[in-house]
Amino acid sequence: MYEFEYHSPHSIADAVTLVREADEAKFLAGGQTLLPTMKHRLASPEQIVDLGSIDALTGISADEKTLTIGAMTTHADVAASQIVRDTLPALANLASEIGDPAVRNRGTLGGSIANNDPAADYPAALLALGATICTDRRELNAREFFVGMFETALEEDELIVRVVFPRPDRAAYCKFANPASRYAIVGVFVALFDGKAQVAVTGATSYAHRATGIEKVLADGLEVERIDGVTIPVERMNSDIHASAEYRAHLVKVIAKRALSACLDE
Amino acid sequence: MPSITVTVNGKSVSAEVEGRTLLVQLLREQLKLTGTHIGCDTSQCGACVVLMDGKSVKSCSVLAVQADGKALTTIEGLASGDTLHPMQQAFKDNHGLQCGFCTPGMIMSGLDIVSRHGNALDEKLIRAELEGNICRCTGYQNIVKAIQQGASDMAVKS
Numbered sequence: 001m002y003e004f005e006y007h008s009p010h011s012i013a014d015a016v017t018l019v020r021e022a023d024e025a026k027f028l029a030g031g032q033t034l035l036p037t038m039k040h041r042l043a044s045p046e047q048i049v050d051l052g053s054i055d056a057l058t059g060i061s062a063d064e065k066t067l068t069i070g071a072m073t074t075h076a077d078v079a080a081s082q083i084v085r086d087t088l089p090a091l092a093n094l095a096s097e098i099g100d101p102a103v104r105n106r107g108t109l110g111g112s113i114a115n116n117d118p119a120a121d122y123p124a125a126l127l128a129l130g131a132t133i134c135t136d137r138r139e140l141n142a143r144e145f146f147v148g149m150f151e152t153a154l155e156e157d158e159l160i161v162r163v164v165f166p167r168p169d170r171a172a173y174c175k176f177a178n179p180a181s182r183y184a185i186v187g188v189f190v191a192l193f194d195g196k197a198q199v200a201v202t203g204a205t206s207y208a209h210r211a212t213g214i215e216k217v218l219a220d221g222l223e224v225e226r227i228d229g230v231t232i233p234v235e236r237m238n239s240d241i242h243a244s245a246e247y248r249a250h251l252v253k254v255i256a257k258r259a260l261s262a263c264l265d266e
Numbered sequence: 267m268p269s270i271t272v273t274v275n276g277k278s279v280s281a282e283v284e285g286r287t288l289l290v291q292l293l294r295e296q297l298k299l300t301g302t303h304i305g306c307d308t309s310q311c312g313a314c315v316v317l318m319d320g321k322s323v324k325s326c327s328v329l330a331v332q333a334d335g336k337a338l339t340t341i342e343g344l345a346s347g348d349t350l351h352p353m354q355q356a357f358k359d360n361h362g363l364q365c366g367f368c369t370p371g372m373i374m375s376g377l378d379i380v381s382r383h384g385n386a387l388d389e390k391l392i393r394a395e396l397e398g399n400i401c402r403c404t405g406y407q408n409i410v411k412a413i414q415q416g417a418s419d420m421a422v423k424s
Contacts (some may be wrong), residue, residue, distance in 0.1 A: 006268065006285025006331055028329075035288075035327045036308045048285065052332055076321070100398025101378060102315055102322040181310075182397060 001039055005047045012056055012136050012159060015049050020157040022047040027159060029072060029111030032103050057110070057161060062087045067167055071110025071160040075099070078109065088129075090171035090189070090263075094121050097175065099182050110160040113145070116152050116207055118238065119183035123208035125165075125173060127200035128189035132164040149206040168193050172262035174255050175203070178242055185243050186251040190259040197222060197263075199256060204248045205236050214256050222264065224257045270334040274299070275343025283330040290314045290325035292333070293340060301341035301370050305400070312399030315371040315378075316340050322378035324398070339377075341370035353377055353416035362412030364403035375399050376413040385421035387414050 009015040019025040025047035028034055037043045051057055057072035060081050067087045069078060078084055079096035098104055098112070098121055112122045113133065126133070126142040133140045136159045145153050154160070168191040175187035184203035188211070191198045197218040202208040217226040232252045237245035267282045274297060281296050293299045293316070302325060305313030309327040316325045317339040344351035350358065353376050363369045379387060379395045392410045401409060 001286040001288060003284065003286055006329070008331070031329070031332075032309060032324075032327055035329070039307065050329075050332065100312070101375070101382075101395055102312065102324045102398050103309060103327075105318075105321045105323055106328065 001035075002041070002044065004038075004045060006050065007047065008050045008053050010053050012054060012161060015051060015054060016136050016157050016159050018047070018049045019159075022049075025049055027051055027114070029114070030074060030106040030108040031111075032099065032107040033111065033115050033117070051110075051159075060084060062167070065167060067091070067165045068162055069109055069165070070162050072108050075104035075107050075109070075112075076101070079104065087167055088165060088171065090173050090191075091125055091165065094125055094173040094189070097121065097177065097182065109163060113163070114152060114154060114160055116146055116148075116150055117183070118149050118205070118207050119178070119181075119185070119187075119203040120208070121173070121175065121184055121187055121202060124184075124187050124189040124200040124202035126163065127208055127210050128191045128198045129165050129168060129171070130198065131166070133160055134162045134164060135160050143210065146207050151207070166193070168198075169195075170263050172259045174259035174262060176251050176255055186248055186255050188252065188256045188259040190256070190263045192222070192263060195222070197260070199259075201252055201256070203238070204232075204252050205238060211252070211256065214253075218260070222260070224260050224264070227253050227257050227260065268331050268334075270331055272333050272335070273337040275339060281330070285329065285331060287330040288326055289316070289318075289323075289328040289330050289333050289338075292330035293325060293338075299340050299342050303367055303370055305367065305371075310398075310400065311368070312371040312375060312396075313368050315374040315399065317374060317378065320381060322375055339374070341373060344373070344377075352419035352422075353380075353413070356416030356419060357409075357412040360408045360412040360415060362404070362408045363401075368399060368401045368403075372396070372399050372401065372409055372413075373416075376416055379413065380417045380420055385417045387417045389414065 026045035028048045028050045058070040075095040075098045084092040133145045171191040173189045175184040187202045199211040199214045213230045232249040234249045237248040239245040271280045303313035305311035309324045314325040
């Protein structure tokens, strides 16, 4: 690893100040993407501001309408949380399928969404549920937050504090995982609010998106077969050694149908 | 340089580390605990898995400073004298290794599985839980058997 300056602040305000005043600094959350990326020199911040000592960034709570998860809460803690299992089990299931057990013990919700990997799982959940991302200075809805491949609406020194998820009537996440990395080749999160389906897709395009075509056909009725009639734009799909654009377009419908079935059977 | 204090295999150790020092480098190069291996160095292979406060982590993807104040268990901390830990013995009994490079990580992950899922483990669960540990020799068959037996023996012997 190349040399950098390390900071471990104890408050949100100190963390933000450290990044603001540095020439080139990055927040370090669980480090499961950033540290390997730095070893490859795909990122080379001169200063690292470790968020691990800021207690205000972790924790899980729920009320009748929402589930709130601190940005530094690990995937393992979300997966194992009785609160999440009771209020939004689809999210616990999603977290339990990220990476592998050791990665889940370090990787965090905030780190995942700040990175906005095109194949990450959490962005699909935030988009489908219409989650709110609370930072040190403002609140953003998921659709404003995710703006491009590895890009978010966050300013350089802006820190995610927590995410507030509206509690759906039912929800399910289903993914076709890359067998090596467990990243989603295609993942679909379906959430039902008052009989209306909200659907988001990850892995298929340059960043996760709401599947408005699928939502439209389901607005007329929540039958799984209706998804067959949707045309998925092949030209927008990712294409790589793992799956062609045509295959991903096919998978979007297959996985969306599985997710909706799981949602209806819940 | 930051000074950190960690408990390694039950003993308190202080060390001077750089911000960039990885936990696996602290263990191998400064503390000379070379049982923890570096395989891929990119958090894929699991050869570097150790327990930090009882939870499995890939020590190539944790900074040494992040372990400050925490308790670490490495493969060297398992046996008591000449008596192997039941999980180690199970790998020996079941021929759960060939070249042995991945074995320390496999055993530490095996202990993590037991801590979360108990002593009666089915094959499907073990295979799913070993997602982050790669073996290029064995085809996993005997590793899975070893973890199943090790988990069960830990209940008997503890």
